Amino acid sequence: METVKKRMHQLGLPRIIIIAFIILIFIGAFLQGQDMKQLVSDSLVRFGMNLIFALAMMPAILSGIGLNMGLAIGIVCGLFGGLVSIEMGLTSWVGIACASLIALVIGSAVGVLYGRILNGVKGSEMLIGNYLGYAVVYLLCMFWFIAPFKNPAIIWPMGGDGVRSTVTLSGYYEHVLNNFLSFQIGGVTIPTGLFLFVFGICWIIRIFCKSKVGVTLQAAGDNPEYANSSGIHVNRCRIIGASLSTALGALGIVVYAQSYGFYSMYEAPLTMSFTPMAAVLLGGATMKKVSVWHAIIGTLLFQTMLTAALPVANMLLPDGNLSEVFRIIVSNGIILYALSQAGGER
Amino acid sequence: MGKNGKVRGFLGKNIVPLLFACFCAVGVYYSGTGIPTILSDLVNRFDRNALLVLSLILPVISGMGLNFGIVLGAMSGQVGLILVSIWKIQGLPAILIAMLIAMVVASFCGFLAGKMLNQTKGQEMITSMILGFFANGIYQFIFLFIAGGVIKFSSDLLLSSGIGIKNTIALDSMQYALDDIKIFGVSTKVDLFTAMMFFGALFLLYYLFRVLVKKNREKKYRIRLGISAALIVAGAVGYNLPALVMYKMMVRVPIPTYLVIIGVCILIQAFMKTKLGQDMRAVGHDRKVAASAGIRVDKVRIQAIILSTVIAALGQIIFYQNLGTMDTYYGHEKVGTYCVAAILIGGASVQKATIGQAILGTLLFHLLFNVSPLAAQNMFSNSMVGGYFRMVACYGIIAVALILHAWRSRVDRKKKSEEV
Numbered sequence: 001m002e003t004v005k006k007r008m009h010q011l012g013l014p015r016i017i018i019i020a021f022i023i024l025i026f027i028g029a030f031l032q033g034q035d036m037k038q039l040v041s042d043s044l045v046r047f048g049m050n051l052i053f054a055l056a057m058m059p060a061i062l063s064g065i066g067l068n069m070g071l072a073i074g075i076v077c078g079l080f081g082g083l084v085s086i087e088m089g090l091t092s093w094v095g096i097a098c099a100s101l102i103a104l105v106i107g108s109a110v111g112v113l114y115g116r117i118l119n120g121v122k123g124s125e126m127l128i129g130n131y132l133g134y135a136v137v138y139l140l141c142m143f144w145f146i147a148p149f150k151n152p153a154i155i156w157p158m159g160g161d162g163v164r165s166t167v168t169l170s171g172y173y174e175h176v177l178n179n180f181l182s183f184q185i186g187g188v189t190i191p192t193g194l195f196l197f198v199f200g201i202c203w204i205i206r207i208f209c210k211s212k213v214g215v216t217l218q219a220a221g222d223n224p225e226y227a228n229s230s231g232i233h234v235n236r237c238r239i240i241g242a243s244l245s246t247a248l249g250a251l252g253i254v255v256y257a258q259s260y261g262f263y264s265m266y267e268a269p270l271t272m273s274f275t276p277m278a279a280v281l282l283g284g285a286t287m288k289k290v291s292v293w294h295a296i297i298g299t300l301l302f303q304t305m306l307t308a309a310l311p312v313a314n315m316l317l318p319d320g321n322l323s324e325v326f327r328i329i330v331s332n333g334i335i336l337y338a339l340s341q342a343g344g345e346r
Numbered sequence: 347m348g349k350n351g352k353v354r355g356f357l358g359k360n361i362v363p364l365l366f367a368c369f370c371a372v373g374v375y376y377s378g379t380g381i382p383t384i385l386s387d388l389v390n391r392f393d394r395n396a397l398l399v400l401s402l403i404l405p406v407i408s409g410m411g412l413n414f415g416i417v418l419g420a421m422s423g424q425v426g427l428i429l430v431s432i433w434k435i436q437g438l439p440a441i442l443i444a445m446l447i448a449m450v451v452a453s454f455c456g457f458l459a460g461k462m463l464n465q466t467k468g469q470e471m472i473t474s475m476i477l478g479f480f481a482n483g484i485y486q487f488i489f490l491f492i493a494g495g496v497i498k499f500s501s502d503l504l505l506s507s508g509i510g511i512k513n514t515i516a517l518d519s520m521q522y523a524l525d526d527i528k529i530f531g532v533s534t535k536v537d538l539f540t541a542m543m544f545f546g547a548l549f550l551l552y553y554l555f556r557v558l559v560k561k562n563r564e565k566k567y568r569i570r571l572g573i574s575a576a577l578i579v580a581g582a583v584g585y586n587l588p589a590l591v592m593y594k595m596m597v598r599v600p601i602p603t604y605l606v607i608i609g610v611c612i613l614i615q616a617f618m619k620t621k622l623g624q625d626m627r628a629v630g631h632d633r634k635v636a637a638s639a640g641i642r643v644d645k646v647r648i649q650a651i652i653l654s655t656v657i658a659a660l661g662q663i664i665f666y667q668n669l670g671t672m673d674t675y676y677g678h679e680k681v682g683t684y685c686v687a688a689i690l691i692g693g694a695s696v697q698k699a700t701i702g703q704a705i706l707g708t709l710l711f712h713l714l715f716n717v718s719p720l721a722a723q724n725m726f727s728n729s730m731v732g733g734y735f736r737m738v739a740c741y742g743i744i745a746v747a748l749i750l751h752a753w754r755s756r757v758d759r760k761k762k763s764e765e766v
Contacts, residue, residue, distance in 0.1 A: 069472075117749065120749065120752070120753050120756070121748070121749055121752035121753060121756075122752070122756065123468065123752065123756075124471075124472075124748060124751075124752045126469075126472045127469075127471050127472040127475070127748060128745060128748045128749055128752065130472070130475070131741050131744045131745035131748060132745045134737075134741040134745075135738055135741035135742040135744075135745050138734050138737040138738040138741060139738050139742075141734040141737070141738075142731050142734045142735060142738065145728060145730060145731050145734075146726075146731075162728075274479075317491065317495070317507075317509060318507070322490075322491060325483055325486045325487050325490065325491075326483075328479065328480075328482060328483035328486070329480065329483035329484060329487065332476050332479040332480035332483060333480055333483075335476050336462070336473070336476050336477060336480055339466050339469060339472070339473050339476065340462065340465045340466055340473075342466070342469075
């Protein structure tokens, strides 16, 4: 009994609630006669395509910036990279490689700028990151309208100018990663390529955290005053953190889109930073501490819940979007919980 | 300070409103719309939004920054409107009962929000923003699934399945119920010049009272007396000038709502002179000093948020009685952002906000909002660009204002620590 209690305590209240909720949803789905295999397959894909966004929170938290609410800045960089690769007519592996490369380069460059701004506003990074993100997304909205892309797959079908609101990837690199070496076990499809790729990124981040730069980064985030007095450039560490986070966000949208099948342009990136934030917090991260496992567990739980809740809720109540409402409540609730746990000034 | 220094000081202090006034001027010029049309729209927009923007002032004074949580107040207002619609109450009584309900709900929400913000001192703005999103989820859950789903009732407000409130609610009987109260059958929504004369006379009486009865013989009162008199004269002249007949025909000013707005301004002004108002100012200035002076800081902060939420709730009801149809699920979502942008454009900051800034900001922000799509249509032959431009301006101004604030307070802190 004692060990059970201890384990429960280790797990933490938010995870217990969510796991109980997921079990409830799956029982519901089973009773409704939903296609369970499909449900599990979908959950796995959703987990894979969202994991990189959650990982993008890591460098930001570790370097002391906190949750990166301006992740949308990275996402628009990735969208730009993706569009350029399509404009050049690159398909399949070359296409996605090119898109990722451009996304990473632009993302890290813009991230340096973003990090510099955040260095000036220590203590309000989340709020300012959020509004900078919104402003940049709308600035890019204006840009998409006048961007000189020529490929008919990108621009509006009629009228010519400007990027269309959803750019389809079929015929370019839709499902390249998902389908690579994918196989079925008992009717459940395993997207091997996607998993190899995202777990590869996890592995790289783990190595980075143990490297010299990674350790200094964490020292700077852990206790800035102490790090400063022991000769670490705290501000530089934070810029590296912001840059990595933004670059991962940019890479994240390319991987997300190859699985989703579309690049959603214009206002779509606005809300995308909330789900990964909620995911890492759900996984057990705090405003100061995070590990790869937090990102993996959190994304798995959160995405499974969202994916499974959708068909169950739709059968329960055809009108209204119950699972969307749950997403809003759970993701903002967990961020609020984390904010209150961080504690305010006296 | 020489004349040059004075000019520079004025520019430095008012750079944001001046910049946006320039944007507005360019927008008005390129929109190609007649001034009467723009003015008529602006009068309505001000009527709709003034109270919501004014609701931001008290939390700023109490040192809690810009309260993005007025979204909670807006939701409370909508709860009131939904209830009176279900009960089929009509006209002005409906508005008044909705306001009563909204004030109760808003006080409760404000109390909870205040408690939460006391847990996260120093991060109030981000917390209030997330709180708004969270409350939005709860609100949707209640009105999409609980209403009709758990609490069964029949109403034509419900969706066809019987579960959940409709996306839009027509407030036909309530439209203009406050804007246009009929006094003995006489409309109180009057043309521009009559309104000018009315408010001119009102101000004239007030300042005459101050000068003659209260013996405030200062220069500023005499100037204001003159301005009020000039307003009456201008109104009378405009009323009879054939060249301005378009203004007289198109611009209708809803006197009762404007009186409510002026009333709230006076109340806030008077409130700041009370003990509680002074306590708020002290808490905003320095929490520790206030606490050592025996002020119960946490309680004062909660009270500031409750008042802010209640004013916002009333504001949202006034908003929808003017608009006439309620957007049940998205009407409140952007209220926080828009109002914060408006007050910042008026020249307010995270630490300082006045009634004048709120009013100026509301006017400039909504003028820009009104003209930018058409102006962009004419400048870039694409109205969507204008729509996005105003969003960039809206979010950009918030980001820049917050960056400036964070930067300044860091410099101040550094100075302080160096002095120590």
